[in-house]
Amino acid sequence: MKKHIRNAVYRTLHYSGLSAALVKTAAKPFGKNxxxxxxxxxxxxxxxxxxxxxxxxxxxxxxxxxxxxxxxxxxxxxxxxxxxxxxxxxxxxxxxxxxxxxxxxxxxxxxxxxxxxxxxxxxxxxxxxxxxxxTSGKTWTDQIEVALLATKKRSIVLPFLYEGKELAISTVEQKRDLSISVAKALKEIPDADRRGRLLEMFRALEVRADIIEDPDGRLxxxxxxxxxxxxxxxxxxxxxxxxxxxxxxxxxxxxxxxxxxxxxxxxxxxxxxxxxxxxxxxxxxxxxxxxxxxxxxxxxxxxxxxxxxxxxxxxxxxxxxxxxxxxxxxxxxxxxxxxx
Incomplete structure (x- = not known):
C-alpha cells in the first residue's frame, strides 16, 4: 500500500510540474546544494x-x-x-x-x-x-546471463546454491532470478573460487565457452x-x-x-x-x-x-x-x- 501511495504522489508531482519546481525552490545559497x-x-x-x-x-x-x-x-x-x-x-x-x-x-x-x-x-x-x-569478452555477471539465455536445459543443480536443489530454468523469469542469485552468491567468495564455480555452472548448463565469448555478439x-x-x-x-x-x-x-x-x-x-x-x-x-x-x-x-x-x-x-x-x-x- 505504501508503494502505491508513493507512486501516486510521484506521478502527481511530476506531471503537475511540482517536483521540478520544488527542486528549484529548494536551492540553497553559498554553494550549499x-x-x-x-x-x-x-x-x-x-x-x-x-x-x-x-x-x-x-x-x-x-x-x-x-x-x-x-x-x-x-x-x-x-x-x-x-x-x-x-x-x-x-x-x-x-x-x-x-x-x-x-x-x-x-x-x-x-x-x-x-x-x-x-x-x-x-x-x-x-x-x-x-x-x-x-574484445568479445564480457563481465562475469554478463557471462552468467549469456549462458542462461543460450542453454537448452530446463533445470540445473548447482552444489554451491540452494543446498544443491534442482532449479527450474525453463522460463525467462526463472533464468533472470537465477542469474541474480548466482551473481549475489559469487560476489561473496574469493575471486579464484568464483572463477571455478562459474566454470562449474557453464558445464552444468552445457554451454560452450565459444558461445559465451561469441565475437559476433560483441557487448x-x-x-x-x-x-x-x-x-x-x-x-x-x-x-x-x-x-x-x-x-x-x-x-x-x-x-x-x-x-x-x-x-x-x-x-x-x-x-x-x-x-x-x-x-x-x-x-x-x-x-x-x-x-x-x-x-x-x-x-x-x-x-x-x-x-x-x-x-x-x-x-x-x-x-x-x-x-x-x-x-x-x-x-x-x-x-x-x-x-x-
Missing amino acids: SCIILVYHRIVDDSSVYLDKGSVVHHHLSDFVDEIPYLKRTFQILSMDDIVDRISSGEGFDRPTIAITFDDGYLDNYTLAYPVLKAHEVPATIYLATSLIG MLNWDEVKEMAANGITFGSHSHTHPILSRVPLLDAQEDIKRSKQVLEERLGQPINHFAYPNGRVEDFSDELRDYCQKIGFSSVATVIYGTNGTESSPFCLKRVGAVSPLWMMSGELMRYFV
Whole structure:
C-alpha cells in the first residue's frame, strides 16, 4: 500500500510540474546544494537481448530519451572533473546538481546513449573495465546471463546454491532470478573460487565457452568508439582492468589490476585518467588500503555505489552515487526526495 501511495504522489508531482519546481525552490545559497551522481550500466531498446535486472542495470532507451532533457531543465549537470573540483576546492554547488555516469563500458553506451547525450550537449563519464574493451569478452555477471539465455536445459543443480536443489530454468523469469542469485552468491567468495564455480555452472548448463565469448555478439565498446566519445564531451574513468570484486582479490593483485587499467586508458587516450569507480560499489567491495592506493597513483576521485548525495563535506575518494531508476516520474520523485 505504501508503494502505491508513493507512486501516486510521484506521478502527481511530476506531471503537475511540482517536483521540478520544488527542486528549484529548494536551492540553497553559498554553494550549499547537494550533488547526485547517477549511475547507469546498459542502455537497451526493443531489439536488445537480456535478462531484465531492473533499470539500474538495464535502462530502456525510451526512458533515457525522456530523462536527459528533464535533467538538463531541472538541474545543473556537470562533468566528474567539475564535480571533484568543486568538492575539493570547497566551492560547492550553487544549484542542485547532477552528474551522469555509466559503469563497465557497454557498446550500447555508444550506439544508444551517446547520440542522446551529444544532441543535448550533456557531459557524462563512462568507467571502463579495460581488459574487455575492443574484445568479445564480457563481465562475469554478463557471462552468467549469456549462458542462461543460450542453454537448452530446463533445470540445473548447482552444489554451491540452494543446498544443491534442482532449479527450474525453463522460463525467462526463472533464468533472470537465477542469474541474480548466482551473481549475489559469487560476489561473496574469493575471486579464484568464483572463477571455478562459474566454470562449474557453464558445464552444468552445457554451454560452450565459444558461445559465451561469441565475437559476433560483441557487448562492450571498442577503442575507436571510446576515442570518438572522448573527443566529444565524454570523460573516461577506470573501472578496474578485469572487473573482479577487488576486496575478494589479494591486495597486491587488486592494486596491480587498478594500476593496469589506469595505464591502459592513459596509453590509449593520451591523457591523464583521473577517476576510478570500483566494481559493484558496496562498502564491502573495497578497502581503505585500496582507496589510499588510488590516491597514491594519481586518481582524483573514487566512486562507490553507496547511495546518497555529495557536497563540500564529502571525500572525493568515497563519492556516493544513486542508481538511475525509471520511468521518468519515478526518477523525478526519487531525486526530489534527495534535494527537498
